[in-house]
Amino acid sequence: MSEDNSARAAYRRKMQQRQTVLFSTLTATLAVIMVIAMLIWTKVIPLPFEPSFARDEDPNKVVTPCIADGSKATEVSSITVNVYNATNRTGIADEVAKSLKTSGFSVAQTENWGGETAIKESARIVTGPRGINAAYTTAQYIPESVVHYDPSINDETISVVLGVGYDKVLEAKDVKSKNPKGKLTAAKGCVQVSNHGK
Structure with missing residues (x-):
């Protein structure tokens, strides 16, 4: 075998080794990711973060509307x-x-x-x-x-x-x-809502 052919064969072997290592690493990484994804999907392990769209709104949360300053109690x-x-x-x-x-x-x-x-x-x-x-x-x-x-x-x-x-x-x-004057005061932490009648 000529020196040139020998060098090419060595180069091909080295490239094949690199490709083998690369593909083996990618395959192993994908396998690990798939296992983790399955564990999260089946809720065996929790998400490392909770996306906002996945959060359930607190069913006990109170939304108190504000009232205008100087509002009077309704009869x-x-x-x-x-x-x-x-x-x-x-x-x-x-x-x-x-x-x-x-x-x-x-x-x-x-x-x-x-x-x-x-x-x-x-x-x-x-x-x-x-x-x-x-x-x-x-x-x-x-x-x-x-x-x-x-x-x-x-x-x-x-x-x-x-x-x-x-x-x-x-x-x-x-x-x-x-409350002798019948004045109403907005609650602390109230939120502004759409216009309403008194």
Whole structure:
């Protein structure tokens, strides 16, 4: 074999060795990636990061709408409420409905709450765009309650969802004593929502 042919053969062997090493490394790397991907897919190991689109929104998150400065409490006789019991305590929806009626509210219905969301507050006062002031007004009657905004609600009816923290409903005279001028103040951390009627 000539020296030239020998050099070419050596070069080819070296290239074949490099290609073999390269392909073996790529194959091994792809195999490892596939194994890791399968483990993540089957949730054996967690993702090293959580993409924003994969995060489940907190079903218990309260979105409290803001109200305009200088807003006044709504006349309770013009407020219609539904009262729901989201606890395992029996009879409290009827009890609250009776107390609210005594203070002048109109009560449309009382039922157990069918939602899966845990209500930790004393009550969650749920309103759409048209009932925000009425919801804030209603919240004055149930200590530690929070106003929650649901844009899908199209009417002015307020839903009072009683939670595990529920204790009592204040009488109208007690609310008047605490807030004689009937001024409503936006809750801390409230969010601006679309225009609404008072």
